[in-house]
Amino acid sequence: MKVRYVLIGILIGMAMINLTGKAWPKDKEVTLLNVSYDPTRELYVDYNKVFTQYWKEKTGETVVINQSHAGSGKQARSVIEGLDADVVTLALAYDIDAIAEKSGLLPIQWQERLPDNSSPYTSIIVFLVRQGNPKNIKDWDDLARSGISVVTPNPKTSGGARWNYLAAWGYALRKWNNDELKAKDFVRAVFKNVPVLDSGARASTTTFVERGIGDVLISWENEAYLAVKDLGPERFEIVVPSVSILAEPPVAVVDRVADQHGTRKLAEEYLNFLYTPQGQEIVAKHYYRPRLKSVAQKYAAQFPPIKLFTVDEVFGGWQKAQKTHFADQGIFDQISPL
């Protein structure tokens, strides 16, 4: 029966390890859950440090900010299913609309509550290519060329991927004078060159960078910069196309949850702080385009000017775009070869 004692020993050991952990929050400690999308991991690590300091100085309260990151669509679904987010900082307005509609946790007009369509930072869609740009990729046309391998995530699951798609479509409309059919053919040709559709932006980046698949990665500008910085500036280059889409990842307080937790004021301040010069500095440091002109000027070298269009201008808003392109039987389903 020696075995019995060994087993009991293991059980006790495990129990002890658990008890030594800090399981319960101390008093005078408030928690805030920020449910965000994939690429903002690094941004919020830094931002949260600065904000908690600011809040402590301002109110004396210690706030612990918990982060959750995954694909934007997946996160929205989780919040609907009960993930108790005090704030959501997602990739596209459509995802937050879905939360408002399906669960009523925040009002339908949430986007009007904060400046700039509730998007304190923006990004654009660019290309990441291998050092030296061996395939000579300069603009969107090149993505449809035969022999080019394009990496992008799946628009069905990834917010970033939908921006990619709409950017390509927008470009085609501009080039061929708003000919929807030509645009459809163009985007079809691009997706034909895609060897693998990952579920999220980060996964696609990993596919391109780590697994060495593809000649060009269509990506958020901030993601591209991050990849270059973290994974080797001597391995990759960023190519900015002639025109791109203005991606406005929005943020919002989840009213019902915040009220339930009593964190309403904190949550609002948390988001407001993003618009302050301090917040915008952090944003820019992490390669997101800041809204504040003063900060934007400071980082002008990082963010070259570029012709941009918005979802509202070209597609009449996210609801319409979602319905036309990404819903079941939508255009993406029709053209997707995979």
Next chain:
Amino acid sequence: MSTRTEPAWIRRALIGIALSFLALFILLPLTVVFMNALNKGIAIYLKSLSDPAALAAIRLTLLTALIAVPFNLIFGVAASWAIAKFDFRLKNLLITLIDLPLSVSPVISGLIFVLLFGAQGALGPWLRAHGIKVIFALPAIILTTIFVTFPMVARELIPVMKAFGNEEEEAAMTLGANGFQTFWRVTLPNIKWGLLYGVILCNARAMGEFGAVSVVSGHIRGQTNTLPLHIEILYNEYNFTAAFAAASLLAMLALVTLILKSIIEFKYRAELAAAGKFVIKMENHV
């Protein structure tokens, strides 16, 4: 004991294939994991493991196993006792239910819980009204883990209990032992190896489960991330060394599991051989 009739070269070829399979699918990945974990030095390795988020993940994984394994142990023994020793109408249903988690994809297993306990799910509103947090919190992780490791103990024990038959337990009863005494003194010593085996498998699965837990976890750093989920996060943050460091923990768990399994198999087989003449056939005396 059986005669070998194949020529030597076939034997060697088969053994060779088995060994290369082993090398490719087990040794190679293990080597890669440890090499990557340690390529920045021991200091970084230990630092990444003592990071608060990593510690929280390790703690959560241990806690989950600590709850799931004993629960499934008790349930497994009870279920296999019922199945091996009695005949009752819903027996086949019970056997099917026990096998269910094995035939269902882990992601579906997780989804079942979201559909049950999520805010939009069947029990969601009731739970919300009573302020009970299940999904995207600890209870869901534990429930999901219990669900996917359900079958481990039961499936090991059922054939073992069947093989040993009922007679020793009947003898114990005639000698005046009550149910508990019979179980503790007679049944348990007989099934102990099968039980241990099942517990080890159960534990390995409980600690390593990814898919099902990922669906119900909520991925809140430092709170609802188990070790496997934590590894995914590190990987997604391009923090490969730390990811492999955490993975090395799971790899070590796998190795320990394999070793324990082998020891048990060895001892169990030796015991069976010694008691070989003892195996009782279940005749239906009338």
Next chain:
Amino acid sequence: MSIEVKAIDKTFGTFKALDQVSLKVATGELVALLGPSGSGKTTLLRIIAGLETADCGEIFFHGDDARGKMTKDRNVGFVFQHYALFRHMTVFENIAFGLRVKPKALRPSEKQIKEKVHELLKLVQLEWVASRFPSQLSGGQRQRIALARALAIEPKILLLDEPFGSLDAQVRKELRQWLRRFHDHLHITTLFVTHDQEEALEVADKIVVMNKGKIEQVGSPEDVYHNPASVFVLNFLGNVNIFHARSSAEHKSGEKPAKMYVRPHQLIVSRSPLSENSVKVVLTFVNLAGSIVKIDAQSQKGEIFQVEMSQEEYRALKLTKSDEVFLTPKNIAFSEYEI
């Protein structure tokens, strides 16, 4: 402690194992339940032990209703055909088991347990195996330990389920005699199940012949052997030859005997017919090995007969294989009459 069962029924699915079985066993009796497979004897034994429950009927131990009691409270010693010794315990622990599981109030001290176990080992003449494991014992030794274990709780009733069934012929014979002497010594009410008629005849005070869930006959070995109540009992308890009677001269009431059943040693062998019931046969096989001579013979009609005689008789008759002789019944064990 006497046993009485009344009108016991037991059905397994569609198979009726016991059909209105009633039986009385007096205190101190050694009774054999004898019958072929499927006769219900083991089921009856298990019902008495409480390991099965009867569908209906009553069970009394010394006048007290035992049906409400669980197995563990019935204080019966049970010995299984395959011993059912606890494989993970030493012989000592096996025997001590019944004492160790007693409720705290009744549990003897360690010293008392030790004494009792050694006493029992002495009784079954196996003191030297106390620290061995069952797997290290021979079949005969295991069965004796099983018996010792059953006796540890000082049962008033001992039930044995084909106790010698798994053993070699020689060991079986030895243990049979041993059980008889054992019983003479201890006088515990004992009920044992067997399908071996030789065993039942040798060991038991009383034999209960069972067939297809019913009791065919209850009686002493002599009763059951010499005065069988039915053809079944007759057939089961020894070899028997069937004669088809030709004359009506047999029975006083004038009925014609249709068949006569004669035991092998009740046949007269002669070179010429002795009566109208004599049958002409050819000796097909002679077995001279043993204390008696066993002869197989076949009539012209193809009927097979088995004859037994002493070695002297055989020599006196100067018989050999392929001889043509006549067989005449000396004593008829059982007759069946035409209606």
